[in-house]
Amino acid sequence: MPSPSSRMLALLSLLQVRREWAGDVLADRLEVSPRTVRRDIDRLRELGYTIEATRGPAGGYRLSSGAELPPLLFDDDQAVAVALALAVAPASGADIAEAAARALATMRQVMPSRIRHRVEAIDVLATHGDPAVSPEVLVAVSEAASAHEILRFDYASAWGDGEAAPPLRVEPHAVIAANGRWYLLAWNPSTPSPEQQGRSGDDSVAAGDWRTYRIDRMRPRAPTRLPFTPRPIPGRDPVAFVAARFRGSTSTAWPCVGTAVLHLSAREIAPYLDSDSAIEEQDEGCTTVTMGSWSWRALAARFAGFDADLSIVGPQQLKDAAIEVGERLIGPTDPDRRKRALRGGVDQGTL
Structure with missing residues (x-):
């Protein structure tokens, strides 16, 4: 018994x-x-x-649920999952590194040796998210999104100019963690103020539009307790929708995709490519690379950033963008001669 x-x-x-x-x-x-x-x-x-x-x-x-946290019971796999989540918590972007370290130390003290060995066999070195998000701010924003309540907050300028701006008032729909940062996807139903109209990128505010806000720049005001009716998120997938916004597209695919041959080996190129880029190694240390960006000029600059000779395969928009980028970098000295040289290089498939 x-x-x-x-x-x-x-x-x-x-x-x-x-x-x-x-x-x-x-x-x-x-x-x-x-x-x-x-x-x-x-x-x-x-x-x-x-x-x-x-x-x-x-x-x-x-x-x-009770008023206090009682002892918890985990099976082996759950214990390992919780321990690993605590170990990589500093990379999440939330300012919980110290609390996570204390929690992990507490768990290790009571772990059976068979589980402790599994956790300690994985040597995890996690980088800290930068900038870190306060847990209080993250909880306040998440609570408003979960309760479907209007959220009022101050939003810091991306340029750190210290200009005071009226607090924003939005309908929060989803909190998303991506690449060590936390974002709020919200519907902004209001008309932007003159100060807000002068901003661009993620900091801009459009009337009656979906907006993405970095939570590390947010300072929530007192809860409004004003409910709103959630709106259908385009595509019904907030993560995919925000990823598309980051790429300047309406889908998760890059709006501009092009191909070039780089005079580098695939081994030298692969660490710097996104997961959706394609590479094919050729003879004599050359590699065909297909990748994307939010604009043709940005894509041309991205190819040039490998600091190697390259031949642009196409499409034509990428070739034209490469000429424009080259003209900007060369400057106004003898522009006609420079332009002819650049156009000749692109027409011949090299840059």
């Missing part, structure tokens, strides 16, 4: 995996009497677990 301690752990495990259990079903699963189940439930309550008794012919029990 199992000991009372192991039986209570088994009972707690059952209560955590299902919302409600009938008393006689719990007794059958634990192979004890309903009276023993009632005694074990009382012991769990003394430990801090809030367990509600439900009425009915058979009666039942439901594990609910």
